[in-house]
Amino acid sequence: MCVLCGELVLNVHWTDQKAHDLEYGAAGGGEVQRNRRRDRIRRVQYANNILSFYGLNLADWNGSKYILSDKKGNQKIVGDLGEMWPEAQKACGRGLDPLDPALLEYLRAQDEHVHVHHDHE
């Protein structure tokens, strides 16, 4: 639950709460599994939009964990976002800051890229 002290938390990270609630909620088993898988794929995509700025990459691992890797091929297994941010920080040697103007510029450039792409379609 504490994103800083994530590794101490043995339970569902708050960012996974929705899937967690669904699993114990009304939805049927098969659909829950499919939603969960879809969510994990999307989360990995989104995270990589950001992590690529830092030369890092996230991938799903067995549908239960994630693998964080850097360009040198170092890999680290993390269970959720609470564990990922500290590991990402270690891997790139600095804090990942969503307020960093350089990161924001990078994201905006990605957006422009998307728009240009659409124009050609």
Place this chain on the structure above:
Amino acid sequence: MSTTTTNKLPVDIITGFLGSGKTTLLGNILKEGGFEDASVIINEYGLAGLDHRLIRRINERTTLLAGGCVCCNRREDLILELNDMLNACQSGELSLDRVIVETTGLANPAPMLFSILTHPALMHHYFIETVVVCLDCVNGEAHIRDNQESVKQIAAADKVIITKTDIGTPEMADNLRVSVARINPTAVILEAADGIAPRSIFTPAPVSGLPWRQTPAPQAKPGKPEHTSGVRNIAIQFDEPLDWLAFGIWLSMLLHKHGEKMLRVKGIVDVGEKGPIAINGVQHIIHPPTHLDDWRGYETRNSQIVFIMRDIEPERIMDSLMAFQRLIGAHPEIQEINMNPLA
């Protein structure tokens, strides 16, 4: 209300500066009845005349965790006591329907939240219902001005009780309301004279009808000296549904990097489902997000989130959300911004 709070016991935290009237208020509430099965945990020092069947005294014992963050520390004393109660409850020795924790005046509520919300056993048996902060009508303004802890407590509050209004003037209470609302526009503000407040102070305010929507933004107080506490807040609205996964990435990243400065994050998020998700965070700690069943009680269906922070310009939060908007799937708009609430 939601799957995250059912079958869990409510824990209410009552805090406030030294001598702000916490014990007096609590003593009177307990007398009202309806608290027969409540347990009260108070600090060893605060002995002042509480009369209740189930008073537990604890000695503040904090375990500093690696990382050195002040909010992410474990209150071992509290954990032990809550665990004991749970055991007594399960063995049938104790009937328990609520725990009330009165803290010492200088306590930062965040480590208590952290202790309960991250403990592998406690997190399944307790939830934090309400954080109540007492603020002395006569001295509150000075406490806010001179004391960072007081400001942190107000930022963490769900409800702020302006106490001792019997010895203050209505003007003092009004000014204090303005000051509180400028630090924490989400707090419900109540007044108590002669140590009497309604027992309903522990009832959580509905997530609907967020206070900052009901009352217009407090006007700047003219003639007050510029103050540099650096606490600011911003309310941001999104009219289209947010992508919860992307928003979770953004918020967890923000709190990982800036949690010590993010005194509070509170609001409702439209994720395009039957009901919104209520989020509530204090520094690094996020309560389990609550999924509401529907939009009953809301005028419009949108997301509204308040951020209270120290030493971060609110515009930077906005800039970040703008740059992240393609990921998050919605365009943020500033609803209210409070650059210098203590000025």
